[in-house]
Amino acid sequence: MIIFGSCIVLFLIGLYAIVTKRNLIKIAIGFALIEYAVNLLFALIGFRSGALAPIITKLDTTHAFVDPIPQALVLTAIVIALGTTALMLTVILRIYNHYKTFDIAEIKKLKG
Amino acid sequence: MSFIPLFFVLPLLSAFLIPILGKIFKPLVWIVSTVVSFILFIIALYGLSATRVIPMIVYKMGNWPPPLGIVMAFDSYSALMVLVISILVFAGCLFSLRYMSHYTGQWKFYSLLMLMTAGMMGICITGDLFNMFVFLEIAAISSYALVAFGVGPEELEASFKYMVMGEIGGLTFLLSIALIYAKTSTLNLADISNSLQAIQGTTFFWMILGMLLFAFSIKAALVPFHSWLPDAHPAAPAPISSLLSGVFIKVLGIYTASRLIFNVFGLSRDTAPLFFNILIGLGFLSIIFAGLTALNQKDYKRLLGFSSVSQIGYIMLGFGIGNFNGVAGALFFILAHGVAKGLLFLTSGAVVNATGTRELTKIPGLGESMPTTAWSFRIGALSLIGLPPLVGFFAKFLIVLGAVEAGYLWIAIAAVVLSGLTLAYLLKIENNVFMKQGKTNAKQAPYTMRLAMVLLVVLALALGIGFLPIVEWVISPAAHALLRGLEYSQLVFSSMTFSF
Numbered sequence: 001m002i003i004f005g006s007c008i009v010l011f012l013i014g015l016y017a018i019v020t021k022r023n024l025i026k027i028a029i030g031f032a033l034i035e036y037a038v039n040l041l042f043a044l045i046g047f048r049s050g051a052l053a054p055i056i057t058k059l060d061t062t063h064a065f066v067d068p069i070p071q072a073l074v075l076t077a078i079v080i081a082l083g084t085t086a087l088m089l090t091v092i093l094r095i096y097n098h099y100k101t102f103d104i105a106e107i108k109k110l111k112g
Numbered sequence: 113m114s115f116i117p118l119f120f121v122l123p124l125l126s127a128f129l130i131p132i133l134g135k136i137f138k139p140l141v142w143i144v145s146t147v148v149s150f151i152l153f154i155i156a157l158y159g160l161s162a163t164r165v166i167p168m169i170v171y172k173m174g175n176w177p178p179p180l181g182i183v184m185a186f187d188s189y190s191a192l193m194v195l196v197i198s199i200l201v202f203a204g205c206l207f208s209l210r211y212m213s214h215y216t217g218q219w220k221f222y223s224l225l226m227l228m229t230a231g232m233m234g235i236c237i238t239g240d241l242f243n244m245f246v247f248l249e250i251a252a253i254s255s256y257a258l259v260a261f262g263v264g265p266e267e268l269e270a271s272f273k274y275m276v277m278g279e280i281g282g283l284t285f286l287l288s289i290a291l292i293y294a295k296t297s298t299l300n301l302a303d304i305s306n307s308l309q310a311i312q313g314t315t316f317f318w319m320i321l322g323m324l325l326f327a328f329s330i331k332a333a334l335v336p337f338h339s340w341l342p343d344a345h346p347a348a349p350a351p352i353s354s355l356l357s358g359v360f361i362k363v364l365g366i367y368t369a370s371r372l373i374f375n376v377f378g379l380s381r382d383t384a385p386l387f388f389n390i391l392i393g394l395g396f397l398s399i400i401f402a403g404l405t406a407l408n409q410k411d412y413k414r415l416l417g418f419s420s421v422s423q424i425g426y427i428m429l430g431f432g433i434g435n436f437n438g439v440a441g442a443l444f445f446i447l448a449h450g451v452a453k454g455l456l457f458l459t460s461g462a463v464v465n466a467t468g469t470r471e472l473t474k475i476p477g478l479g480e481s482m483p484t485t486a487w488s489f490r491i492g493a494l495s496l497i498g499l500p501p502l503v504g505f506f507a508k509f510l511i512v513l514g515a516v517e518a519g520y521l522w523i524a525i526a527a528v529v530l531s532g533l534t535l536a537y538l539l540k541i542e543n544n545v546f547m548k549q550g551k552t553n554a555k556q557a558p559y560t561m562r563l564a565m566v567l568l569v570v571l572a573l574a575l576g577i578g579f580l581p582i583v584e585w586v587i588s589p590a591a592h593a594l595l596r597g598l599e600y601s602q603l604v605f606s607s608m609t610f611s612f
Contacts, residue, residue, distance in 0.1 A: 011287065018276060027276060034283050038290060045294045070293065073242055077286060080249045084279055087253060091260055091272050098265040107269060 003044060010037035024092045024102045028085065035081040039074045046070035115162075116171040116184045118155055119194060119233040120247070122148050127226035134219030145222045146205040149229070153198040160191040160586065167593070168603035170239070178239075178605055179303045185239030185604050188589035192443060193236040193359075193367055195586070196450045199571065200358045201229050203454060204351035206564035211350055211461050221261060225352070227254040232363045239604055241289055241299045248285070248331075248364055252278050255360060259348045270340075270347035277340040281330030288323040291316075302601035305376040309598070312378070321379075321387070324372060332365020334428060335398040338421045342405075345420065346413035346470070350461020353413060357420040358454035362446050366427055370442075373431075375600035381434030381518070391432030392523065398425030403533035407540070412460045412470040415537060416453065422534070423449050423496065429527065430511045438514025440591035444507035444583065448495065451575065452504055455492035455568040459485050462561050463545065466554040472541060476550025485557050486546040488565040493538040495572045498531050503575040506583070 010033060017030030046067035054068040092102070099107045126148045133140040162169060163186065171184040204225070212218055231251025238244050256278065260271035293299060295316065296307035311317050326337075333341040341361070345353045373379050373387075381388050399422050406418035427449070430442025460470070462485045467475045479486040495502035498509075508527065515524040557565075575582055596603075 015280070018280065024272070031276075031279055031283075034280075038283060038286050041287070041290045042293075045290060067297075069299070070290075073289075073293075076242070076246060080246065080253075083253050084249070084256075084275070087256055088272070088275055088279075091256075091268055091275065094260075094263060095265070095268045095272060098268065107265075 004041065007037050007041040007044065010034075010040070022104045024095065024104060027104075028088050028092060031088065032081075032085065035077070035085075039077055039081075042070040042074045042077070114169070114171045115155055115158060116169060116186050116237055117173075119152065119159075119237055120230045122152060122155075123226040123230035123233065127223050127230060130223045130226065131219050134222075138218070141219045141222045142205070142209050145226055146202070146209075148226065149198060149202040149205050152229070152233070153195075153202055156191065156195040156198045159186060160188075160195060163188045163191045163589065164585070167589075168600075170604055179298055179300050182243050183239040183300065183302075183604065184237045185301070185600075186237050187593045187600075187603070188586075189367075189371070189443070189593040190236045192447065192586055192590040193363060194233060196447055197229065197232050197236070197359050197363065200355055200450055200454045201225070203458065203564045203568055204355050206560050206567070207351045207354070207458050207461060208349075209560045210558040211465055211561065215261070215349070221258070221349070224254045224258050224261075225355075227251075228258065228355070228360070232359065235363050236367060239301050241292065241301055241304060243299075244301075244368065245282075245286055245289060248368070249282055251360070251364060252282060252331075255348075255352075255356060258352045259344045259356075261349055261352070262347070267347040270343040274340040274344035277330055277337065281327045281337075284323055284330075285327040288320050288327065291320050291323075295320075300604075301371075301376050302604035305378060305598055305601045308377060317377075321373075321377060325369065325390075328365045328369035329394065330365075332361050332369070332424055332428075333421050334365075334394050334424060335401045335421065338398070338402060341421055342414050342417040345417040345457075346411060350413075350457055350464060353416075353460070354454040354457035357417065357457055358450040361420065361424060362427070362450065366424070366431075366442075366446065370431055370594060374594045374597055378598040380595070380597060388432050388434045391428050393432075395425040395427075395429035395432055396526070398422060398428065399527075399530050399533070400425075403530065403537065406537040407533075409537075409540075410472055412463060412472055412541060412545070413457065414470075415472075415541065416456050416460060419456075419496070419534070419537060420449075420453055423453065426508065426511060426527065429523070430514065433511065433514045433518050433520065433523065435514050435518050436588075436591055436595060437510050437517055439594055440583070440587050441507055441510030441512075441514050443590050443594075444503075444510055444587045447575065447582075447587070448503040448507040448572075451568055451572050452492045452495040452502075455488055455565060455572065456496070458561070458565050458568065459489040459492065462557040462565065463554075465561070466557060467552055472544040475545050475552045475554075476548035477552050478554055479546035481552070481554045482556055484562045484565065488569050489546060490542070491569045491572055493542065495576070497535045497538065501573065501576050503572050503579065506576060506579040510583075510587075 014030045014033030051064040051066045054065040130141045169186040173182040231247045234247030256275045330337040402418045402421035409415035427442045430438045495504035498505045512524045
């Protein structure tokens with residue numbers, strides 16, 4: 001239970017970084033933390049103590065298998081996270097080219 | 113062979129073909145996306161007629177039976193959403209031909225547009241929770257890129273803000289999928305709804321629901337989480353603003369939330385009155401707060417952005433009322449607001465294209481030089497306010513009727529009175545831009561732009577005048593599909609395969 005709770009804590013640390021940090025790159029790192037937290041939680045959900053890799057063979061039918069679906073989901077989620085992170089860093093770089101700063105307080109052009 | 117996969121296969125295919133075709137012959141990118149969106153419209157009409165015969169059409173990906181493989185579940189509600197998407201994508205494509213002509217890299221624009229369409233279509237027809245997340249991210253990521261398409265400082269900043277808010281919503285959705293999977297060991301929506309009945313009413317159940325509501329409130333831009341929308345929607349090119357405000361927020365926020373609340377979690381007004389009261393509260397908060405903020409805006413598109421937030425509140429109000437007329441009104445409102453707000457954003461595009469500015473005070477006297485645009489704006493605005501022969505009136509009327517039937521007279525009165533707020537902020541555009549005498553250098557909007565606007569004007573009129581058949585054939589089957597609640601899962605498991 002503690003191990004699941006620590007995933008949530010990691011999620012909240014990421015959220016904290018996104019909400020409070022003023023540096024654009026640090027906000028992107030916050031997203032990376034949240035993505036790790038969720039992926040870790042997925043992998044943990046599929047984990048069974050002492051179980052085998054989910055390759056069904058005729059030799060060993062006594063052991064339990066690890067749930068393979070969360071691992072497949074994590075792979076998909078990682079690819080999506082890669083896409084968003086790449087796009088986010090691209091936008092951050094373009095913003096940097098315009099303003100020559102990563103500080104969010106100095107590039108507030110939009111209000112509300 | 114079934115027609116259901118075509119909804120996302122066609123736009124996906126064209127999204128990846130467009131970069132190649134653009135190298136061969138440049139105008140081909142526009143032709144392909146317009147033709148594809150028109151074909152999607154035809155298939156959506158076909159799907160609508162098919163759901164009148166078979167209430168739930170299930171397509172099994174790779175022919176795996178429902179709980180194991182991914183299924184596509186197409187019912188009347190999906191048919192309604194798919195129809196709205198295809199209409200607005202088609203109008204947006206028509207409008208883009210001249211609007212996008214001064215941008216470079218047009219193939220990127222059309223490719224992203226088709227990708228976004230594929231994502232939205234996929235959300236509406238999928239019957240699998242994780243698949244829904246994947247389509248949601250496809251649509252969301254391409255929309256982030258489209259908002260930043262102009263690559264000016266303002267667009268980039270709006271896109272970044274939108275991305276931060278949108279991704280918090282998306283990742284919260286992913287976290288709740290993880291928790292749901294931990295409890296139910298399945299991802300199929302129908303199977304989840306069977307398993308969730310065992311834990312109905314527990315703390316865990318409400319916690320997941322709360323997280324989902326948070327995630328979808330961000331995606332739908334309901335008031336405490338709306339701050340990205342008034343930046344992001346104006347920053348995008350006008351056809352994209354019209355799509356984002358017209359359908360995007362409804363598909364990613366409203367459709368997903370209502371499908372999960374009614375059909376998967378199986379809640380109804382009778383079993384969870386508090387939850388539905390929260391929806392009503394969120395709705396009113398959006399209507400009032402965003403409506404008042406819209407009154408203060410000096411930017412054409414930004415005002416319309418706040419108006420979208422405000423109108424989304426009406427849809428939430430309809431779902432919150434929760435009886436048949438309330439839900440049918442909310443669904444009709446999705447259609448009505450899609451057409452009206454899509455139209456209003458297209459007029460903003462025509463104005464920006466002609467004058468190069470969005471500031472309301474700088475462009476007086478356009479009513480004479482751009483008559484088609486002015487009259488399109490007026491019809492769209494009247495439909496949004498809710499004047500009788502137009503489609504917006506009947507949508508609002510159904511919501512009010514639902515409120516009266518449920519015994520909430522004050523909701524009915526407030527919903528009608530708050531239309532005055534809509535009138536007030538739309539009059540601000542009318543007075544400053546179209547009515548006011550003055551000289552602005554502006555030519556009549558190009559032919560294809562006017563065609564796209566006239567198409568939506570005709571729809572707003574036709575759907576309003578022919579509201580009886582529309583309600584009977586399109587809206588009330590969709591409301592029935594939502595309100596049948598947990599029967600959804602039985603239908604998915606028992607439905608037969610359907611072919612052309």
